[in-house]
Amino acid sequence: MNGPRTASRGPGIPVAFLLLVLLPLILMPLAAVFVFAFKNGPGTFLESLRDPDAQFAMRFSLLIAFGTAVVNAVLGTFAAYVLSKYRFAGERSLGIVVNLPVAIPTVVVGTSLLLLWGPIGLLGRLIDPLGLQPMFTPAGVLLAHLFVTFPYMLGAVKPVLDELETTYEEAAQTIGANRWQTFRWVLLPALRGGIFTGALLTFAHSLGEFGATVMVSGNLRLRTQTAPLYIFAKFEAGNIAQANAVAAVLALLSFLIFFALLRSPRRRAQQG
Amino acid sequence: MDGLRERSLRIALPIALGGALFLWALWPWLPFSGAANPPRTIVFYGFSILGDVFNEGIFPAFQKEWRQRTGEKVEILGSFAGSGTVTNQIILGVPADVALLSLESDAQKLAAAGVVPDGIWRELPHAGIVNRTPFVILVRPGNPKRIRDFADLGRTGIGVVHPDPMTSGGANWAIVAEYGAGVRGHPQKPDAGFEMLFGVWKNVVAQASSARAARTQFENGFGDALITYEQEALRDRALGKLRADIVYPRRTVLSEHTLVVIDRNVLPGERKRARALVDFLWGEKAQRIFVEYGFRSVVEDLNTGNSAFGRIDDPFRIADFGGWKRANKEIVEGVWRKRVLPKVKH
């Protein structure tokens, strides 16, 4: 029994109060998604999911999320390594800059990407005549997601690196390992947990990203429409059942990722 | 050993799940999946209420005809949002080949931004106008507030749902409808247009980014009345989804929807297909589909094809107010923004 440690009158009242607050705040809205998704029976639900646009949106979102997670796993780990292992002028400012995307509204991220890469943007103006146009294409969506989710990887990996004593690397060096071998055999395995956590967080955020995506994707069905954009478009158009079907799937995926995240530290603790 | 197996299972399971998810997501792009990527595409941007008629009616019909004619499979990628949003997206560079905008002034915005030459759409049939639909009032079933015309919307205690003129073409049409009804109903009264507009706007309880979104809001229970395209209401009624009554004002505007071909986005190889789609839109088949979906055709004879079309005593057009350029300046800017908006703010 996990009895209360301090409360003498038992946990009843505070727990009830917490539930009372959480119910309308978090639990009921989530439940509403599922209720509406299945309101017209599972048939309609599956029908909605079978819609080619919905299928595309979900597949596209998943691929973008996979891509974002993979690219940022590499980039974020590299950034964490540089920031953690090297001391240089401007290191602090760089540390702030790489964490900036967390603080910037995603809509602003979308706008700034458009103003850089868009046909009338600073760089876009130069590459547009070459036939290169990342905006309003899957590449643009990927760019936006990389930007928005960059800090998650860093936040998961850098603390692990910071805490890892340098003697492990030094041991590998004296033993005769070169930089790559040291990274591959000594650092990377130690970072596995952090990278896994970071990648999952990145994946989850990418899956639900809306603000930046709506700016840069062009919202083209069957081309650049992600699942959240699909949900929004369908909802705005009044097709609430269709919107909710996809929303329910997204919510379900998020739950799965959440459970994976909850379990990963436990696994690390067992190994370490 | 058991512990080891349990651990490997716990690692293998998420990996298997993740892998399966990835495979499923990638499936259509895999070479053996059978869903070969159709290379021939037309990118079509339209304003909000066009979603159903194009996705369900026009595109399949055109694809079928094009296939019969050439044997080619053409894919049409559509994106539908508020007319202003679509216009801004195109200005920012989305690769739209063809756009159907709610009002001509959005086309003029494209021209002003240098996306298309000014007035190029007027070279198309019917000066670029693909179809029409009058603006009507939707009220709660049984019309409990007894709303008969625009003037009734100004009564106290009425809540009006209105799309946002900043992003919605429909909202601009609605303003012209309200203003025009006032002016044409009281030709002697000097400021009848303003009074009508002000009456409606002081009762606006919700503004949505597009006509479609405004209707969703109305359906979700906001307000007593919604000013919207007749087509929307008819379409819903046909589908049995309409939980509202349609009120036909005595005087209202017939909105006219302008087609723009964005030539610079049309790849040379696509020009033929894009042209064919444009021509198809004014063809009898497409115009009949529009009528079926509640639009009024530019070919008057076809409009008898839909018995649901209501009677309007005094329909007027934007041309009656000197076209969108002037209407924008005199009605939307001159009256609504400069006089009505400041007065309803407080």
Add this chain to the structure above:
Amino acid sequence: MSIVLKDLTKIFGKHRVVDRVSLEVEPGELFVLLGESGSGKSTILRLIAGLWRADGGTILLHGRDVTATPPRSRGVGFVFQNYSVFRHMSVAENVEFGLRVRRRPRAERRQRREELLDLLGLGGLGHRYANQLSGGQQQRVALARALAYEPQILLLDEPFGALDIKIRAQLRRSLREIQRKLGVATVLVTHDQVEAFELGDRIGVIERGRLLEVGRPEDLYERPRSLAVATFVGSGTVLVGRSHGDVARFGDVELPIPAEVPHESGARVRVLFRPEDVSLSESPPGGADRPPVLGRGEIFDQAFGGATKRLRLRLPPLREVRQIAPPLPYGEEGLIVEADVSAEERTPQLPWVVLRSWHILRRPAPRLLACDPGDGTTDVLEMADHLADAVEGAVTLLAVAPEGAQTSKLEGPLTARRDEVGLHRAAVRVRAGDPVEQVLAEQAEGVHDFILVGFRGGEGRRPGRGESTAVRLLDYLPVPILLVRGPIRRPRRILICTAVGEPGKADIRIGGWVARQLAAEATLLHVHRGEEPPQWVRDHLRRGVATLRSLEVAASLTLRPAETPAEGIRDESREGDYDLIVVGGHPPELRGERENVTRQVVELAGCSVLVVPESA
């Protein structure tokens, strides 16, 4: 030699963590670096391994200069204090890691791994992970991992630091055996003397980045050369007394000073005796060669130590004797002596404290800083040679290059000149920047006792050049400065001037010491303006002569009338054929007329001048 360190230096910020450490480790030797935490011993180890870059000096491993070689190419095995066993690898994978990065075949890796695991008593643990091992086992895995690729050098950083005492003793023995068996040259760093004594073939004692002393454990214990080593290594008592001829006096106790220990009569002498050198008896010992007795002591504390017990005794104070170790509690006036006696021995209440054996500590050799004039002349170097020879001092040769110059270029010629003069043992240093600043910095860092600097008369007055380095140095005068001026020979006649105002004691003491070391004659000079000097001055001069004679220096007194003190000194030095003039100098706040005299003497003298700070 397996490891040769030459002038190894590491600087963190403004701090010299490792300061010119030179060291040689023979093949197969187990060398222990002993020092307190923060002394820089681990830094030396990291420099040898290449984990940190040295800021100065060279590292040779088996004759190969590896100073700039990355750690992985140095072929050393390193065991960290925290073991750093890779946690995600099994024991077997850890041990094989060095062979795997060298791409050795699987069979070889396996064989070597099994060998090592057996050797270290880890057989059967190959599949385990670090978190399934005890601290001692992890430590052995780390050792096996470091030995797997057969490094020629093994470096161990406090390898037993985190283990409990019982395991520690056990592991020490097995480490010793393994090291012997493999014959790998090993450097072990520890702060634990017991460990150092048990393991080390030789021990180097490190304090504040400097290598104080190197020697076999028994030498360091019984015959430490310096006070620091005497008090750091083992416990024991250090007393300060005075020498009288060939004996050192501690109150009524006289201990003979061995011939090999240089000493001077009247100088302070320090004696060390260990607890086991002290015996206690009920009655005072008699007989012809009875051992020295410190007095009767009162036992106030005892600690059980197995076969022996350690007693702490309080003794009444001895006349003119100061105790350095163990430190006396505040207010304590007597002596505190530790004695180890057999555990069974019954000790009397007030035993006589008898010394069975003792060790007279050497004075540290004086350190001379000779500044190369940079014009190719060797006057200063020759003088340094004479002086170093006489005082058994260590010489550092310093050249100062202009700011921004490449210091390495000057090293060769300076070394050549050094060898030409015959100062082969002198260390060579080149610094860049302002000469005065660099000389002062070098003196402060190297704790030199004398500065030798070249001087030519009138140089300071040359227009456009400002004052010479020598003259500017006199403004600081941190230690006695010898201004060298030809002709150069071993000084035989020394003129000590007390004429400069208030007659100082430092100039007589230091001048006398130099005269004694050089076996030179000393003349004490007083310059007056013609009238008889007052009685107190004459008393002072007489005491001065007595002091010189007590230092066994042939001394005489000369009184000389002259217009100014400087002129008197000049005339006396010319007539008397002196080789060296000793004159007092003053810190800036006391300067004035007197300093002027020092300057004038320096300018006018025809030979070398030793300027002694009055505070010395």
